[in-house]
Amino acid sequence: MKKSIQILLASLSMVSVSACAFDLGELKGKVDAAKVKVDAAKASIPPVNPKLAEAVKDIQGPSESEEIAIGRQIAGNLLGAAPLVKDDKLQKYVNRVGRWVATQSERPDLPWHFGVIQSEDMNAFAAPGGYIFITLGLYRTFQSEADMAGVLGHEVGHVIRQHHLKVLQQSKLVDAGSKVLSKSVGGNDKVQQLIGSGAEIVARGLDKDAEFEADRIGVVLATRAGYDAYGLPSVLQQIGHAAKDDDRVALLFKTHPLPEDRLNKLGSAMGDRFDRVKGLTLEKRLLKVKQ
Amino acid sequence: MVLMLCALVQNGIALASEVGAMSKADDMKAEPFSDSKSVKALSVGEKLDILSKQGGWFKVKAGKTTGWVRMLSVRKGDAKKGAGNASGLLALSSGRAGTGKVVATTGVRGLNEEELKAATFNEAELQRAEANASSKTDATAFANQGKLVVRPFDYLPAQ
Numbered sequence: 124m125k126k127s128i129q130i131l132l133a134s135l136s137m138v139s140v141s142a143c144a145f146d147l148g149e150l151k152g153k154v155d156a157a158k159v160k161v162d163a164a165k166a167s168i169p170p171v172n173p174k175l176a177e178a179v180k181d182i183q184g185p186s187e188s189e190e191i192a193i194g195r196q197i198a199g200n201l202l203g204a205a206p207l208v209k210d211d212k213l214q215k216y217v218n219r220v221g222r223w224v225a226t227q228s229e230r231p232d233l234p235w236h237f238g239v240i241q242s243e244d245m246n247a248f249a250a251p252g253g254y255i256f257i258t259l260g261l262y263r264t265f266q267s268e269a270d271m272a273g274v275l276g277h278e279v280g281h282v283i284r285q286h287h288l289k290v291l292q293q294s295k296l297v298d299a300g301s302k303v304l305s306k307s308v309g310g311n312d313k314v315q316q317l318i319g320s321g322a323e324i325v326a327r328g329l330d331k332d333a334e335f336e337a338d339r340i341g342v343v344l345a346t347r348a349g350y351d352a353y354g355l356p357s358v359l360q361q362i363g364h365a366a367k368d369d370d371r372v373a374l375l376f377k378t379h380p381l382p383e384d385r386l387n388k389l390g391s392a393m394g395d396r397f398d399r400v401k402g403l404t405l406e407k408r409l410l411k412v413k414q
Numbered sequence: 415m416v417l418m419l420c421a422l423v424q425n426g427i428a429l430a431s432e433v434g435a436m437s438k439a440d441d442m443k444a445e446p447f448s449d450s451k452s453v454k455a456l457s458v459g460e461k462l463d464i465l466s467k468q469g470g471w472f473k474v475k476a477g478k479t480t481g482w483v484r485m486l487s488v489r490k491g492d493a494k495k496g497a498g499n500a501s502g503l504l505a506l507s508s509g510r511a512g513t514g515k516v517v518a519t520t521g522v523r524g525l526n527e528e529e530l531k532a533a534t535f536n537e538a539e540l541q542r543a544e545a546n547a548s549s550k551t552d553a554t555a556f557a558n559q560g561k562l563v564v565r566p567f568d569y570l571p572a573q
Contacts, residue, residue: 199540204533205525207542214546222553227564231550238543244525254543258525268560321533326526332572339570349562353470356486364491374525383437383489390486391573395448397470400567405560 187252190288191234194252196314197287198236200322201248201256205240208259208412213239216410220268221255221275227347228340230283237275245362246375248325249278251288259412260371264361267406272345273355280340286333287324291317328378335380335388342393351402352393359386432464432490434474440487442479446471453481462488 185193207214214237221237233253243260255278257271265271281287318324338355346352363382365372379385436459441452446468454476456462462474462483471482548556 195540196535198543199535199537200533201530202539202543203536204529206536206539211546214543215548218546218548219553219556222548222550223557223562226550226553234547236543236547238546242525246525256543315535320531323527323531326530336572339572343567343569346567347564349557349564351469353467353485356470357467360485360488360490363489374527386437386486388573390484392570393470393486396570398448400565401469403560403562405562408560 184292185288187233190285191252193288193291193314193318194250194254194282197250197318197322197324198254198256200318201250201325202238202240204322205242205258208239208241210239210412213262213410213412217257217262217271217275220271221279224272224276224344224348224350225253225279225282227344228279228283233282235279244371244374245365246372247274247278249281249287250325251282251285251291253282255279255282261358262412264358265409266357266361267351267354267404268409269345269350269354269402269404269406270358271354271409272348272350273341273353274358275341276344276348277337277341277355279344280337281329281333284333284336284340286329286337290327290329291324294319326374326378331380335385338385338389339392342389342397346397346400346402349402351404352397352400354404356386356389356393359389434462434464434472434488434490436460436462436483436487437489438487440483442474442476442481442483443471444481446473446482448484450482454479456483456487464488464490 217237217239218235222235225231225233225235230253235253236255238256239262240256240258242258244258245261245264247255247257247261249255255275257274257278261274262271265274338359341355342352345354359382362372362375363386367376380388436456439455439457442454442456443450444453445451456476460476462472462476465473465475465480467473467485468482470485472485472488474481474483474488
């Protein structure tokens with residue numbers, strides 16, 4: 124048994140060391156390879172040690188309900204930093220548009236939640252399991268419902284491709300030896316331990332390629348949902364317009380590639396594929412918010 | 415024809431006199447379609463007045479010529495003097511062009527890393543957020559009200 128744990132730890136450290144050097148696609152291959160090793164380790168011993176079973180699950184990735192529990196913890200922490208805008212009509216509206224966009228993805232049945240939070244920042248946040256929040260400052264830049272659909276589509280992209288979850292899995296693997304196997308913690312404490320302090324995970328940037336990928340997904344989901352494809356690019360242009368030393372975009376610019384780079388990448392990816400697509404902008408349906 | 419005009423008026427979003435500059439060289443077209451006739455070649459950094467938007471196109475005025483350019487060939491905002499050359503554009507994209515603007519903020523501090531790190535779980539707010547969730551049925555009904563029609567579209571490959 125002790126030997127099996129050693130094998131497992133060896134696999135864990137192998138994954139964590141090599142993970143840094145590869146992009147997400149290659150990382151998946153590495154994790155899959157590690158899974159094979161773990162499966163082999165599992166097959167050779169009866170899986171009775173609960174700590175070992177726990178560690179095995181850590182490598183294989185959390186189940187959907189665990190993914191949602193992780194997202195819920197992050198969402199609750201984020202709302203601790205910035206509460207919802209007290210406007211139920213607005214919140215309901217954003218949920219309807221967001222759910223419609225998310226329904227066009229390959230994970231339509233996640234319990235999707237959307238919200239507008241009280242902050243003049245221009246930013247949007249996604250947490251695993253389908254928790255998505257946009258700031259009031261960002262909402263104010265929208266000129267149409269299609270603009271919002273594109274932004275929510277970008278965040279839905281992070282959720283369906285599990286971008287944050289992958290970051291957590293990486294950092295968890297690093298900690299696995301010291302935390303998972305040394306201490307027994309329960310319930311939300313365990314989830315909290317996994318995600319670090321408060322909502323710091325959303326303040327941490329993702330891989331640039333993950334952002335570009337989410338941009339490409341955003342325009343496609345908005346298009347599938349019947350909207351004009353150029354909502355997200357429009358918002359990026361608006362944000363690019365903001366001065367680089369404007370505090371309202373400080374965190375966004377720190378955690379994302381600059382809007383100019385995103386627009387260039389998106390422009391090449393979109394090309395003329397959307398020329399024949401006639402989507403709706405629905406600018407008249409965009410709910411106005413008080414100044 | 416009347417219907418078509420109505421559709422155009424509905425789709426086009428009038429913009430309150432915005433300015434911009436070409437972020438890359440592109441043709442100005444007579445109509446907002448890629449196979450429409452080119453009316454003028456626009457070079458990088460060329461200043462524009464943005465008049466309206468339709469789909470992926472801006473109706474713009476460059477000098478005395480009015481026409482349509484792809485919105486992704488345009489950078490919004492004031493074109494700095496000399497923005498037409500590479501150094502101007504580089505300065506903009508690396509954030510150094512804004513140094514002349516001292517007062518750009520309202521003094522409201524944004525969400526920052528420390529605040530987010532220090533944030534504590536707010537169950538009451540989270541429950542409010544969850545109470546506002548929309549079901550697939552509800553979201554679909556709302557989409558139908560807006561005449562949104564689903565269409566298949568493949569994900570885009572990375573460039």
